[in-house]
Amino acid sequence: MSILCCPACRGALDEADEGLACAACGVVYRVERCSADFTREEGLDEAATRQRDIYEGRLAGQGVGAFLDPEVARNLTDTYVEAARSGYVLAPNWLGLEYRRALERLAPFPGERVLDVGCSTGSMLSAIGAAFGTTGTGIDFSVGAVRLAVEYNPLGNEYHVADALNLPFADGSFDVVVSFGVIEHVSDPERMVGEVVRVLAPGGRALIYTTCRRSRWTWHWWQRLTSGGRYHLGVDDLAGHDPETFLLPEELEGMFLASGMERAQTVVVHTLYSLMLDEAFPGMVPALLAKPRLLSPVSRAIELADALLNDRAYGNEFLALAWKEAS
Numbered sequence: 001m002s003i004l005c006c007p008a009c010r011g012a013l014d015e016a017d018e019g020l021a022c023a024a025c026g027v028v029y030r031v032e033r034c035s036a037d038f039t040r041e042e043g044l045d046e047a048a049t050r051q052r053d054i055y056e057g058r059l060a061g062q063g064v065g066a067f068l069d070p071e072v073a074r075n076l077t078d079t080y081v082e083a084a085r086s087g088y089v090l091a092p093n094w095l096g097l098e099y100r101r102a103l104e105r106l107a108p109f110p111g112e113r114v115l116d117v118g119c120s121t122g123s124m125l126s127a128i129g130a131a132f133g134t135t136g137t138g139i140d141f142s143v144g145a146v147r148l149a150v151e152y153n154p155l156g157n158e159y160h161v162a163d164a165l166n167l168p169f170a171d172g173s174f175d176v177v178v179s180f181g182v183i184e185h186v187s188d189p190e191r192m193v194g195e196v197v198r199v200l201a202p203g204g205r206a207l208i209y210t211t212c213r214r215s216r217w218t219w220h221w222w223q224r225l226t227s228g229g230r231y232h233l234g235v236d237d238l239a240g241h242d243p244e245t246f247l248l249p250e251e252l253e254g255m256f257l258a259s260g261m262e263r264a265q266t267v268v269v270h271t272l273y274s275l276m277l278d279e280a281f282p283g284m285v286p287a288l289l290a291k292p293r294l295l296s297p298v299s300r301a302i303e304l305a306d307a308l309l310n311d312r313a314y315g316n317e318f319l320a321l322a323w324k325e326a327s
């Protein structure tokens with residue numbers, strides 16, 4: 001039985017000549033190379049349509065990289081998977097170390113089903129599979145990104161084109177749901193959290209990473225302050241970001257609890273030193289991964305240096321973790 005369902009009415013989907021047909025409302029979703037496109041028929045709201053244009057490079061000046069290039073996508077996935085196999089990180093930077101530590105607290109085990117909401121070309125989902133032996137499903141609203149994810153898919157993940165606010169999955173389909181840098185772009189974050197919680201099975205866990213509205217004293221805050229607004233330094237407004245709509249850790253925690261999660265907590269990341277080092281010395285973590293004996297003391301030192309701000313929940317970004325009741 002497929003876990004896919006109609007995002008419009010949650011009806012069951014049957015295989016039809018043209019794709020997947022909803023037994024309840026009759027909508028047919030087109031399928032291409034095992035990936036269904038749920039956004040063509042259902043459409044996206046105005047915010048998501050604009051965001052997709054930015055993401056796919058149709059609105060200039062938003063600093064979105066050339067990630068829709070097959071070569072770039074393949075290299076990114078290879079780099080992440082290789083980093084994940086080191087046993088220390090999920091991506092070759094300090095943030096990737098924080099991701100790994102946070103995900104370890106959710107304790108995914110081999111064979112568990114992981115959904116990545118806003119998976120882009122699949123690099124993070126593949127890294128998670130490489131690190132924990134989990135089975136991956138990814139959704140993204142970008143047809144181009146999903147196409148590349150399917151084209152280079154070393155972990156054999158499943159990918160579909162879908163909207164984060166209307167997940168095309170039956171209730172309780174996943175053990176772990178992750179989402180990186182997506183919720184700050186959606187028009188209705190409460191609804192997205194509700195969807196994440198809905199598709200989690202009893203005992204399921206969630207991780208959402210986003211940019212923090214309380215960014216005082218962080219590296220980007222210092223950059224903005226000392227540059228006086230020149231050179232566009234430290235301004236988190238690229239890729240369609242609007243700093244005024246960023247969430248606070250306690251707000252996202254509250255959304256998880258309001259949506260029915262049993263427990264939620266947040267970890268502030270990329271505060272002062274870790275963000276500064278990731279931006280100024282991107283080669284540092286890859287070099288340390290080759291000398292793992294140094295990785296632990298160096299990461300401990302950075303953690304201590306950032307502790308004062310992190311304890312007060314001042315951070316450039318944060319991770320919200322949540323647990324669903326077991327039965």
Ligand SMILES: [Zn+2]
Pocket residue numbers: 006007008009010011022023024025026027
């Ligand atoms: Zn339907």
